[in-house]
Amino acid sequence: MAKKKQTISRKDLKHIARLSRISLTVSEVDSYAKDLSVVINSVENLNEVETKGVDVVSQITGLKNVFREDKPGKSLSMEDALLNASKQTNGYFTIKRVIKKK
Amino acid sequence: MNLQELTVEQASHDLNNKKYSAVELAESVFSRIDTVDKKVEAFILVTKKQALASARKYDEGKAPDTMIAGVPGSLKDLFNWKGTVTTASSNIIKNYVSPYNATVTQRLIDAGAVIAGKTNMDAFAHGSSTETSDFFTTKNPWNLGYLPGGSSGGSAAAVISGMGLYSIGTETAGSIRHPSSWCGLTGLKPTYGRVSRYGVIAMGSSLDSPGPICKSVVDCAILLEVLAGNDPKDATTSPSKPGSYYKDMNSDVKGLKIGLPRRYFDEEQIEGDVIKKVREALVVLEKRGAQIVDIELMDPKYAIAVYTFVCRSEVSSNLARFDGIRYGHVSEKHVESIDELISNNRGSGFGQEAKRRIMTGTYALSSGYYDAYYKKAQQVRNLIKKDMEAAFKKVDVIIGPTTPSTALKVGATEGNPLFGEISDVLVEAGTMSGCPGLTLPVGFDKKDLPVGMNVVAPQFDEQLLINIGSAFQEETDWHKKYPNL
Numbered sequence: 001m002a003k004k005k006q007t008i009s010r011k012d013l014k015h016i017a018r019l020s021r022i023s024l025t026v027s028e029v030d031s032y033a034k035d036l037s038v039v040i041n042s043v044e045n046l047n048e049v050e051t052k053g054v055d056v057v058s059q060i061t062g063l064k065n066v067f068r069e070d071k072p073g074k075s076l077s078m079e080d081a082l083l084n085a086s087k088q089t090n091g092y093f094t095i096k097r098v099i100k101k102k
Numbered sequence: 103m104n105l106q107e108l109t110v111e112q113a114s115h116d117l118n119n120k121k122y123s124a125v126e127l128a129e130s131v132f133s134r135i136d137t138v139d140k141k142v143e144a145f146i147l148v149t150k151k152q153a154l155a156s157a158r159k160y161d162e163g164k165a166p167d168t169m170i171a172g173v174p175g176s177l178k179d180l181f182n183w184k185g186t187v188t189t190a191s192s193n194i195i196k197n198y199v200s201p202y203n204a205t206v207t208q209r210l211i212d213a214g215a216v217i218a219g220k221t222n223m224d225a226f227a228h229g230s231s232t233e234t235s236d237f238f239t240t241k242n243p244w245n246l247g248y249l250p251g252g253s254s255g256g257s258a259a260a261v262i263s264g265m266g267l268y269s270i271g272t273e274t275a276g277s278i279r280h281p282s283s284w285c286g287l288t289g290l291k292p293t294y295g296r297v298s299r300y301g302v303i304a305m306g307s308s309l310d311s312p313g314p315i316c317k318s319v320v321d322c323a324i325l326l327e328v329l330a331g332n333d334p335k336d337a338t339t340s341p342s343k344p345g346s347y348y349k350d351m352n353s354d355v356k357g358l359k360i361g362l363p364r365r366y367f368d369e370e371q372i373e374g375d376v377i378k379k380v381r382e383a384l385v386v387l388e389k390r391g392a393q394i395v396d397i398e399l400m401d402p403k404y405a406i407a408v409y410t411f412v413c414r415s416e417v418s419s420n421l422a423r424f425d426g427i428r429y430g431h432v433s434e435k436h437v438e439s440i441d442e443l444i445s446n447n448r449g450s451g452f453g454q455e456a457k458r459r460i461m462t463g464t465y466a467l468s469s470g471y472y473d474a475y476y477k478k479a480q481q482v483r484n485l486i487k488k489d490m491e492a493a494f495k496k497v498d499v500i501i502g503p504t505t506p507s508t509a510l511k512v513g514a515t516e517g518n519p520l521f522g523e524i525s526d527v528l529v530e531a532g533t534m535s536g537c538p539g540l541t542l543p544v545g546f547d548k549k550d551l552p553v554g555m556n557v558v559a560p561q562f563d564e565q566l567l568i569n570i571g572s573a574f575q576e577e578t579d580w581h582k583k584y585p586n587l
Contacts (some may be wrong), residue, residue: 008465012465013461015468016461016464016465016468017445017461018445019464019468020418020448020457020460020461020464021422021425021441021444021445021448022445022448022449022452022457022460022461023442023445023446023448023449023450024449024457032457032458032461035458035519036458036461036462036465036519038519038520039410039458039462039519039520040462040465042406042407042410042520043406043407043410043411044407045403045404045407046404046407046408046411046475046478046479046482047478048404049404049482049485051478051481051482051485054481054482054484054485055481055484056477056480056481056483056484057480057481057483057484057487059308059338060294060295060308060487060534060535060536061293061294061295061338061340061536061561061562063295063337063338063340063341066337066338068334076201076202080201080202081201081428083199083201083429084197084198084199084201084428084429084430085428085429086426086432093427093428095426095427095432095443096436096437096443098437098438098439098440098442098443100438
């Protein structure tokens with residue numbers, strides 16, 4: 001089986017960046033496309049391993065259904081939760097306007 | 103007081119016998135940091151006020167009666183510690199003040215430990231060098247032109263330099279053991295789920311394992327007792343009771359079966375000096391009655407691929423929370439939509455390596471590629487796990503070199519987008535299987551750089567690792583060596 005070298009195109013990378021919610025400059029798109037191509041090609045060897053009928057690994061130490069009592073408990077105070085907000089207004093996190101005024 | 107010689111065990115006895123006070127001990131550590139850290143650059147944050155307050159409490163007789171009480175150490179800067187800045191060495195949260203304590207932090211505080219500061223790391227733990235910290239590169243105290251390893255490089259550099267007597271790091275694949283090996287220290291990666299991940303800035307949720315970096319196995323046992331245990335705040339912690347690792351230490355290794363996987367001693371992939379020192383160390387264990395058994399494990403190259411996909415996929419999910427809305431970096435640019443806002447915050451806040459890893463993970467999980475990459479990786483992971491389990495039916499532990507080479511020069515990671523995963527090739531199969539591992543210093547190469555030997559046990563058998571390590575450290579002095587700074 002011929003090993004096809006995978007290249008991540010600019011278009012692919014832009015799509016991935018969009019999914020990741022990471023804005024990139026034009027030159028960054030090229031550089032990351034190259035990096036990702038190197039990574040993907042280095043790990044293509046997984047195809048050599050036969051996995052027909054193999055289950056995906058479940059929780060690695062065999063834990064299942066770990067529950068707790070459905071009782072409310074202590075949580076962060078409002079003050080602590082807002083501790084690192086860049087801006088706050090009346091106990092709300094404040095961000096830049098992102099909804100257009102009608 | 104020679105802080106590079108002083109172990110946690112010895113300091114605990116000295117404090118008990120009032121040879122010196124906890125405040126004096128802490129002051130020595132801070133004095134050491136003042137002298138040496140400008141060369142080594144291990145610390146991001148030095149917490150003198152908090153440390154001296156804990157030390158004073160010990161001296162006033164108000165600390166609990168534990169072996170770690172009054173003893174100063176440090177935390178890798180991804181453990182939340184209420185009131186301190188916790189950055190994961192990333193610009194995106196460089197001003198983030200922890201509003202709560204990680205369970206690891208809380209356990210150390212409750213045990214009376216004295217925390218001297220937060221140490222440098224590869225940003226978000228994405229690396230094996232500490233060179234991809236967004237802030238600065240920590241140097242290897244054995245040779246300042248070399249890297250300390252990573253991602254817990256700051257922790258390792260701090261301990262070997264005497265800037266504290268222990269540090270707590272984390273590992274997904276090598277991040278405790280790799281820098282421990284490169285810095286001549288003893289590092290223990292517990293079984294996944296043995297120590298709580300609550301409050302740890304996450305990298306890979308199915309892999310992250312907090313653990314100690316110390317100057318001896320005995321010290322690691324003491325620290326593991328403080329850290330281990332079930333945590334209702336982390337549903338992936340084991341319900342099983344942890345051992346009394348220090349009390350139950352038993353260095354009798356007669357009849358112990360040590361598995362050596364042929365592929366982990368490949369002279370083409372691993373430095374000759376490294377293999378030589380590990381083989382010499384194995385002779386020491388044989389003299390104590392251990393038996394060497396040759397075993398075959400899957401080619402470790404597949405573990406690299408599995409780890410790359412699984413870990414980076416989990417990273418893409420875990421780092422989605424860094425959007426600048428509730429905390430973290432906010433971009434100055436004008437935006438018209440929430441997407442733009444978040445994308446700008448992340449684009450300008452994250453470093454290169456974080457972006458690379460997030461995007462690799464996103465790609466592996468995306469529609470059209472999920473089956474070929476992530477699902478395939480999780481299937482092969484299952485094969486790796488079964489491969490390890492089969493090996494443990496024949497042997498008690500598996501031993502190999504910890505890293506393929508000794509420390510590399512500062513700058514070595516440039517231009518290599520897979521550096522981290524390749525450096526950790528010898529530990530990835532073990533961590534993918536959830537197994538615990540211990541690295542022991544076993545000598546030096548021709549450049550006078552430390553060599554580490556990795557011992558891997560079945561899940562939850564940390565006691566076995568500690569026992570083997572204590573047998574080895576009864577016979578050798580490598581763990582007592584330290585660099586002059």
